Amino acid sequence: MKKLFMPYNKGSFQLKNHVVMAPMTRSRAINNLPNELMATYYKQRSGAGLIVTEGTSPSPEGLGYPRIPGIFSDAQIDGWKLVTEAVHEGGAKIFLQLMHTGRIAHSSNLPDGYQVVGLSDVKAAGEIYTDTGMEQYSAPVALDEQAIARVIEDHVKAAKNAIAAGFDGVELHGAHGYLLEQSLNPKVNNRSDNYGGSIENRIHLTVEIAAQIIAAIGADKVGLRISPFLTSNDMPSYDELEVHQTYLRLAEEINRLGIAYLHISNNPGIPEKTHLGIRNAFANTIIYCNGFTAETAEDKLQEGSADLVAFGRSFLANPDFMRRIEKNAPLIELDYNTLYTPGEAGYTDYPILDVSHII
Ligand SMILES: Cc1cc2nc3c(=O)[nH]c(=O)nc-3n(C[C@H](O)[C@H](O)[C@H](O)COP(=O)(O)O)c2cc1C
Numbered sequence: 001m002k003k004l005f006m007p008y009n010k011g012s013f014q015l016k017n018h019v020v021m022a023p024m025t026r027s028r029a030i031n032n033l034p035n036e037l038m039a040t041y042y043k044q045r046s047g048a049g050l051i052v053t054e055g056t057s058p059s060p061e062g063l064g065y066p067r068i069p070g071i072f073s074d075a076q077i078d079g080w081k082l083v084t085e086a087v088h089e090g091g092a093k094i095f096l097q098l099m100h101t102g103r104i105a106h107s108s109n110l111p112d113g114y115q116v117v118g119l120s121d122v123k124a125a126g127e128i129y130t131d132t133g134m135e136q137y138s139a140p141v142a143l144d145e146q147a148i149a150r151v152i153e154d155h156v157k158a159a160k161n162a163i164a165a166g167f168d169g170v171e172l173h174g175a176h177g178y179l180l181e182q183s184l185n186p187k188v189n190n191r192s193d194n195y196g197g198s199i200e201n202r203i204h205l206t207v208e209i210a211a212q213i214i215a216a217i218g219a220d221k222v223g224l225r226i227s228p229f230l231t232s233n234d235m236p237s238y239d240e241l242e243v244h245q246t247y248l249r250l251a252e253e254i255n256r257l258g259i260a261y262l263h264i265s266n267n268p269g270i271p272e273k274t275h276l277g278i279r280n281a282f283a284n285t286i287i288y289c290n291g292f293t294a295e296t297a298e299d300k301l302q303e304g305s306a307d308l309v310a311f312g313r314s315f316l317a318n319p320d321f322m323r324r325i326e327k328n329a330p331l332i333e334l335d336y337n338t339l340y341t342p343g344e345a346g347y348t349d350y351p352i353l354d355v356s357h358i359i
Pocket of ligand 1: 022023024025026053054055097099173175176225265266289290291292310311312313314339
């Protein structure tokens with residue numbers, strides 16, 4: 001049997017297979033509230049051993065995109081309960097991805113009274129989706145130390161809320177140019193206090209949030225996603241050795257804290273030495289996600305550099321992705337026009353395979 005389909009047991013992590021559904025923002029959370037439609041979408045995809053939800057904000061100021069969910073109000077906790085119950089009925093585990101968008105935001109996407117914030121006041125170049133069209137990113141207001149303490153507290157409360165909502169854990173979004181990666185990158189983080197400058201200072205925010213969440217909900221319920229060398233969402237590249245050292249130090253510190261997993265996202269440009277360095281520095285589960293097909297994912301598991309593999313777009317367009325790869329059935333193509341539009345179209349209406357003629 002292929003490793004993809006075999007159960008995965010490591011520490012307190014017990015999954016029915018080696019496959020993870022990658023986090024994907026889908027913008028169906030009207031008024032930032034998780035709902036029945038989202039529960040249906042996630043349940044359809046519960047063939048995965050582990051589902052990581054779409055990026056979900058720990059606070060109103062982190063809601064940089066339209067219609068993304070939050071996990072800071074009682075109504076949001078209740079909405080997420082629909083999702084976690086549905087996914088658990090389907091036999092999968094589910095982690096909530098905590099995503100504070102930081103400067104990757106437009107002020108019109110935030111609730112009234114909130115402003116776009118960042119580690120520093122360096123504005124991102126480029127445009128972001130809003131419900132009235134594309135807009136330039138808003139200029140962020142730099143968080144002062146008191147505001148950083150509040151951001152940390154928001155993450156801890158959000159993690160506790162996630163557990164109250166029935167999640168098996170939380171994944172910190174340290175990838176793709178959002179708040180935590182903004183703190184890692186010396187070209188975006190220009191602070192001169194102990195959250196900026198040296199590598200130790202730039203990893204400080206991520207490590208401190210992880211440590212405080214662990215104290216609140218336990219290390220076995222915490223994961224971290226990173227995307228070394230990825231430049232999307234206006235993450236400027238910097239000296240290759242420094243990137244390597246930054247992520248190695250982060251992996252070492254996160255290892256010391258004993259979190260459940262490290263999820264490496266999406267970049268064929270990660271040099272082998274960085275990938276191996278992270279692997280060697282981090283003892284617990286490594287999830288890898290990068291344009292996999294069932295075949296290349298199986299190879300990755302066999303080769304041993306990843307413990308679990310994550311699929312994004314394949315799960316999006318194929319709710320029964322596990323069934324399809326098991327039966328060698330064709331995969332449905334993804335419809336790019338409906339990725340972020342409200343409603344069922346391109347969300348819960350992707351076809352389920354009729355296996356009656358295959359079995
Ligand atoms: C529609 C869409 C939304 C995404 N949203 C998120 C997100 O909220 N958080 C995140 O970490 N990655 C997000 N990603 C990246 C995916 O998790 C994944 O890394 C990427 O799609 C590559 O994997 P794949 O080749 O299997 O699709 C998103 C990708 C897509 C296609």
